[in-house]
Amino acid sequence: MGRVKQDFVFHRDFKKEYPIxxxxxxxxxxxxxxxxxxxxxxxxxxxxxxxxIASIGDAMAEQAKKAAFVHTMRFETKALHELAEKIGIMAPGYLNKVYFTTGGSEANESAMKLARQYHRDAGRPQKHIVIGRWQSYHGNTIGSLSAGGDVKRRHAYTPNLLNYAHVYSPYCHRCPYGREQDDCLTKQNWTCVADIERTILELGPENVSAFIAEAIVGSQQGAVPPPPGYFEKIRELCDRYQIILILDEVMTGFGRTGTHFATEQLGIEPDIITFGKGVSAGYAPLAGMIVHERLIDGLIQNSDGKFIHGYTYSGHPVAVAAGLAALEVYESDxxxxxxxxxxxxxxxxxxxxxxxxxxxxxxxxxxxxxxxxxxxxxxxxxxxxxxxxxxxxxxxxxxxxxxxxxxxxxxxxxxxxxxxxxxxxxxxxxxxxxxxxxxxxxxxxxxxxxxxxxxxxxxxx
Known part of the structure; x- marks a missing residue:
């Protein structure tokens, strides 16, 4: 067949025309x-x-002139260490080790894999199921799509998805459980939290590896924050059943909600924070996860210090330089x-x-x-x-x-x-x-x- 149009782009939607x-x-x-x-x-x-912003572009160009690519399986850069330190200091509590990826999907995939390896090597090999929430979004790779609750994106790939579990998020404006927020707060009797514990017990706590949730539900519900105390109760459940709590801050991190991370407003310390988007202000593909030192200690003690995972472009020097320059603008402005x-x-x-x-x-x-x-x-x-x-x-x-x-x-x-x-x-x-x-x-x-x-x-x- 001959070419119909001189347009070689695989568009997101072939029936739309996009401004250039x-x-x-x-x-x-x-x-x-x-x-x-x-x-x-x-x-x-x-x-x-x-x-x-010229300063961010200049920083990327300068790094590209020095060293545009190194493979983090063999080498690291000064910029990598500088950005990791800045993010580690910004993060709450004992979350102080930073792993870089190129996007939020990879960040969440990495977090779920880390949770699995952490449990397996600690002598809990059955822990493998991730519990996510409906009307949530954690990315488009098979693992992150499996954990997410974007039904429209999931349907086409249902046969390929992992056997993960889901509960409803607390959308108090239209509670899926038919409750009133004031009643939940007054009685401290949260159906959305009780449903998580019920799901854990039905699956068997020995089989549940991680619980993943957005700090504020973004694209799937339109900036829905959790009610006061919700994540504190989730933290208690995760501690009780030895479940890794992954907080997805890909959309909310780096000042978007008025603090460095939305976690600071929730009154908890998760085991892993995933981030993306704002870290480089969109100037380069950059994301990652911030990991609690408890999990790092587990890797050192039980896994010979190795995370069995990696991406070619993890810690890419030019992307990391963009992140450093962006954080400088956040501070100066x-x-x-x-x-x-x-x-x-x-x-x-x-x-x-x-x-x-x-x-x-x-x-x-x-x-x-x-x-x-x-x-x-x-x-x-x-x-x-x-x-x-x-x-x-x-x-x-x-x-x-x-x-x-x-x-x-x-x-x-x-x-x-x-x-x-x-x-x-x-x-x-x-x-x-x-x-x-x-x-x-x-x-x-x-x-x-x-x-x-x-x-x-x-x-x-």
Missing amino acids: ITHGEGVYLFDDTGKKFLDACSGAVAANLGHG NVLENVNEQGNYLVGLLLELKQKHTCISDVRGRGLLIGIELVKDREQDLLFKPSEKAAETINSIAMELGAVFYPGTGSIDSINGEHLIISPPLNVKKTDIDEIVRILDESLSIFKSQLRKDETVEIAK
């Missing part, structure tokens, strides 16, 4: 027609410092203070928008990871049909107006539930927040108008 981005400046991206887009979602909540200030301002404006638009049923999140739940009518609690593609349509309208958000669907039960994530770069300015909310306001109004026209046509038929 030529460059970025601050919170804006520019395409080859000159149109600019306010990056109101930091790409995929990754471009945490915006675009066009006092990003944490800005996240808290602008996050509070953004939430205030969104709550005002909620009063204006009955299609917003909830505003939630932490710092500059904010989600809004979308419904057809808040007063009647009427949901959009999945076929209406509300979040995706609103985002498409916003892109026409010059801003891009992070749409999601299936947040309630994997089929129903629409949301948008608003997660601009962490150095965003107040005027940028005003523009984000202005475009969102206009997009919601246009969408509502289109919906009325469609409904009128449907009635006429």
Whole structure:
């Protein structure tokens, strides 16, 4: 067959046409027609410092000139040690050994494999099952997809997935267990926690290796934070049954929620924190895991000091240099203070928008990871049909107006539930927040108008 188009890209969606981005400046991206887009979602909540920061690009180029690649099975670099030290100091408690990968999927895969090896070599060879949560996302490799609860991504690969278990996350706005948050807090009787213990006991504690959860549920539910005390109870369960607690901070790490790691807000110390995205602010593929010294002691004592695992590009010098330079910008720009200030301002404006638009049923999140739940009518609690593609349509309208958000669907039960994530770069300015909310306001109004026209046509038929 001859070629139909002179286009050799394997696109994410072959039925879509994508703007060609030529460059970025601050919170804006520019395409080859000159149109600019306010990056109101930091790409995929990754471009945490915006675009066009010369110091990060310069640091990468300088490292590439010195040594662009070394294999960490044989060599290490000074930059590797410097970045690991910075991250280890930032991490809470005794989490102080850093293993680098190129993406969050690899980071979570590494964490689950480490948990398995740790148990096996400590004389608990049956411990192999990972418990994850529905409506969660931990990556697209087979292992991380198996642990995650993104049903839409899982379905196509069901025969290939590992036999991992799942429970529901505490989505208190629409509790899957039919409970009220105030009742749970008052009685300290959490069905979502009891379900985890029930699952552990049904599987047999001797078979359960790890429990993995996002600190704040990101793309699958739209920035849903846990209720107070939830993770403290999870920590108790994991201690009781010798289960490794993996906290996925790929989206929330490096200041996104107003602290270095969201873990600092949860009152616990996990066994492993996975990270990605923000560590290099999207300037290079970089991620990894921060490991508690207890697990490291286990490797030294029981595994001859070796983790049976590795990637070609683990600790890639140029990517690590990007991470070092990005952390320097976080510090010099006092990003944490800005996240808290602008996050509070953004939430205030969104709550005002909620009063204006009955299609917003909830505003939630932490710092500059904010989600809004979308419904057809808040007063009647009427949901959009999945076929209406509300979040995706609103985002498409916003892109026409010059801003891009992070749409999601299936947040309630994997089929129903629409949301948008608003997660601009962490150095965003107040005027940028005003523009984000202005475009969102206009997009919601246009969408509502289109919906009325469609409904009128449907009635006429």
